[in-house]
Amino acid sequence: VFAICSLLQGTKFLNLDNFSSMFKQFPEYGLLAIGIGMALLIGGIDLSAVYLANLSSIVAGLFVLHFMNDSGDPQTGLVLASFLVAIVIGALGGVLNGLLISGVGIPAMLATLGTQSLFWGLGVVLTDGSTLSGFPKGLGSIINKSFGFLPITVIIFIVAAVICILIVSKTKLGYEMRMYGTNNKATTYAGLNNLKIVVMTHMLSGILAALCGIIMWGRYSSAKADNGSTYTMQAILIAVMGGISPNGGKGNVQGIVLAV
Numbered sequence: 001v002f003a004i005c006s007l008l009q010g011t012k013f014l015n016l017d018n019f020s021s022m023f024k025q026f027p028e029y030g031l032l033a034i035g036i037g038m039a040l041l042i043g044g045i046d047l048s049a050v051y052l053a054n055l056s057s058i059v060a061g062l063f064v065l066h067f068m069n070d071s072g073d074p075q076t077g078l079v080l081a082s083f084l085v086a087i088v089i090g091a092l093g094g095v096l097n098g099l100l101i102s103g104v105g106i107p108a109m110l111a112t113l114g115t116q117s118l119f120w121g122l123g124v125v126l127t128d129g130s131t132l133s134g135f136p137k138g139l140g141s142i143i144n145k146s147f148g149f150l151p152i153t154v155i156i157f158i159v160a161a162v163i164c165i166l167i168v169s170k171t172k173l174g175y176e177m178r179m180y181g182t183n184n185k186a187t188t189y190a191g192l193n194n195l196k197i198v199v200m201t202h203m204l205s206g207i208l209a210a211l212c213g214i215i216m217w218g219r220y221s222s223a224k225a226d227n228g229s230t231y232t233m234q235a236i237l238i239a240v241m242g243g244i245s246p247n248g249g250k251g252n253v254q255g256i257v258l259a260v
């Protein structure tokens with residue numbers, strides 16, 4: 001496909017501006033796709049990721065608005081601290097999903113459909129149904145910064161992808177995720193901690209969602225409860241196109257990165 005596009009369109013396709021535009025767009029989809037892909041790998045799904053991303057950015061935005069001053073400085077330190085707040089919210093949201101699925105026993109589709117509404121509702125309440133804006137200049141300067149032709153958002157995606165590749169392919173947790181996705185009754189009889197596997201998987205998915213929320217927040221310089229509302233199905237498509245089996249147990253993060 002790449003070769004055909006290049007032959008047909010020449011420099012209209014093969015030019016730096018075109019790929020720079022792509023680089024600015026795909027990290028959001030990519031982070032969500034990896035997170036949802038890991039949920040699919042254990043035989044589940046995560047329909048709440050986009051709204052958890054928005055909730056994370058809203059809480060981080062409220063944190064910034066509460067502590068910022070009117071000096072006009074970039075207030076980079078405060079913005080970086082808010083990113084940590086967003087990641088914590090994402091991790092907690094993921095843990096909640098994992099507990100509902102494995103602890104309470106609610107099917108993953110129903111559990112994450114429910115938390116999708118919960119996260120969206122909390123976002124609406126916290127913002128009074130409007131858009132948060134008026135953030136320090138440091139937010140845009142950090143997220144929209146580039147190193148050479150690589151935007152920092154792409155670097156965030158690459159680092160997150162490499163970490164997830166190592167977790168899924170090289171660690172005990174990754175092996176247990178594939179085993180659980182293949183047959184979670186067998187993992188119970190094998191003595192594995194199913195609750196821990198599901199909670200850890202969804203916590204990772206939540207952290208990736210928070211990173212996506214940070215990128216959307218910085219790119220738009222605003223936070224809203226329904227940003228990226230169309231991203232969920234696209235992220236699922238990317239994960240499945242990347243070789244993750246919807247039935248669980250098969251696939252890897254490398255395939256998702258290629259699909260992105």
